Amino acid sequence: MATKIERLAVDGGEPVRATPLETGYPGARLIGDEERELVLEVLDKRAPFRFYGVNEPDKVTALEREAAHMMGTAYALGVTSGTAALKVGLKALDIAPGDEVIVPALTFIASPGTVAAHQAIPVFADVNESLTLDPHDIENRITSRTRAIMPVHTSGVAAEMDTIMEIARRHDLRVIEDCAQSAGTAYKHKAIGAWGDVGAFSLQVNKIVTAGEGGIVTTSDPVMFERAVRYHDHGNYRFGRMTIETSAPDDTMGDLTAYPPGQLDAFPGEVYRMGELAGALALAQVRKLPGIIDRMRQAHNAIAAQIQGLPGVTPRHLPDPDGVAGVSLGLLTDDPAHTGPFVKALRAEGIPARHVYGGKPVYTIESLQNYRPAAGTLTQHYAPGLCPRTEAIMARAVNIAIAPGYDEADCADVAQALWKVATQALV
Ligand SMILES: Cc1ncc(COP(=O)(O)O)c(C=O)c1O
Structure with missing residues (x-):
């Protein structure tokens, strides 16, 4: 792309964007009539609880059916958050206190935080230039107490799940995929959340689709599903009307027989049940997911095509370029000293760039530093x-958020700003 030398906005020049590009909230930006209609149905029915009520509830059940179908798993379970999905997912894998779970060093606090909240031990492994778990570092971190691996699909890019699953199976480890940031992402033509034993999705407001707060657990294993269900509902397994007496009249219970028959004894649980209002919102959003991904992926690819050969940066490695969600464009500066100025200069041009997690690996977060599990269990x-x-990669890692509403001109502006800044600030 030809560029003329223009003064950078950060130095007082004219910004590429007169008004900054919109950033974040891909699903929330598209809340409209479909969401309104389904939420109003819940109110009109006066049935806000998922299992029974004044009238028969159906939204969370429909969400689970459609989400499982979309992700290609046998089962899905609506829960209250992505963090709840991870917590319930760890229980589904039967992770116990003191068990080690391998987690990438680049992720949001919830990934290792739920392991620690489970009294288990997060063991950190490196990421590679895809900003996802480096399969080559997993075996270095396995000990006799390792029980599971938690790959994290960060900002719309899938981890290398075929290799990760092969390593996990070889060492008899379970896999829980943290899909919170990447609903709709695929790896080698298979949706994330269907590769591992369990997938955990977030529906928080800044995710690709949203219910404000919410989460979904996916699995194809009936026993893991039952364990997840029991843990998220006081130890009960209401599906198939197998094990619980309720005060609800039978005709308001909905069709719960499409779920697998119970096989486990009851055990104490907590409550992470999704309500029907969140379920209604989530259902409308999940139906929009393929369209949202199409639009963001197109924008991502359009920008990527226009920045080939950009000096001073390397594109984030994409293990499967066809499967990306397109929710962000990832770049690595060639020199870590340039990352801060690069981000600042892009933001001054009106481009939503960020230094990924401020360049800090998740284990530097205070809450983890203060984690004191049983004596002798912390090996790192x-x-x-x-x-x-990971520390070296994070010092160079920049994300530019992409929203589903970007048109050709928006994409051209991002590319133009990148050329403008890179040719002046990075060379
Ligand atoms: C990688 C990752 N895991 C888990 C979560 C937790 O999701 P929630 O905010 O819905 O609890 C998030 C959300 O920010 C996330 O980015």
Whole structure:
């Protein structure tokens, strides 16, 4: 792309965008008549609880059916958040206190945080230049106490699930995919959330589709599903009307027989049940997911095509370029000293760029530093230097958010700003 030398906005020049590009909230931006209609149905029915009520509830059940179909799993379970989905998912895998779970060093606090909240031990492994778990570092981190691996599909890019599953199976480890940031992403033509034993999705407001708060657990294993259901509902398994007496009249219970028959004894649980209002919102949003992904992926690819050969940066590695959600464009500066100025200059041009997690691996977060599990169980020291490759990559990692509403002109503006900034600030 030809560029003429223009003064950078950060130095007082004219910004590429007179008004900054919209950023974040892909699903929330598209809340409209479909969501309104389904939410009003819940109110009109006066049936806000998923299992029974004044009238027969149906929204969470429909969400589960459609989400499972879309992700290609046998079952899906609506829960209250992505964090709840991880917590319920860990229980579904039967992770116990003291068990080790391998987690990438680049992720949101909820990934290792739920492991720790489960009294299990997060063990950190490096990411590679895809900003997802480096399969080559997994075996270095396996010990006799390792029980599971939690790959995280960050900002619309899937981890290398074929290799990760092969390693997991070889070592008899379970896999829980953290899909919170990447609903609709695929890897080698298979949706994320269907690769591992369990998938955990978030419907929080800044995710690709949203119910404000909410989450979904996916699995194709009936026993794991039952364990997830029981843990999220006081230990009960209401599906198939197998094990619980309720005060509800029978004719308001809905069709719960489409779920697998119970096989486990009851055990104490918590409550992470999704309500019908969130279910209605989530159902309308999940129906929009393929369209949202199409639009963001198109924008992502249009920008990527226009920045080939950009000096001073390397594109984030995409293990499967066809499967990306397109919710962000990832770049790695060639020199970590340039990352801060690069982001600042792009933002001044009106481009929603961010230094990924401020360049800090998740184990530097105070809550993890303060985690004190049973004596002798913590095998890693959560301090800088633990995952040096991740630290070096994060020092260079920049994300530019992409919204489903970007048109050709918006994409051209992002590319233009990148050329403008890169040719002046990075060379
Ligand atoms: C990687 C990752 N895991 C888990 C979560 C937790 O999701 P929620 O905010 O719905 O609890 C998030 C959300 O920000 C996330 O980014």
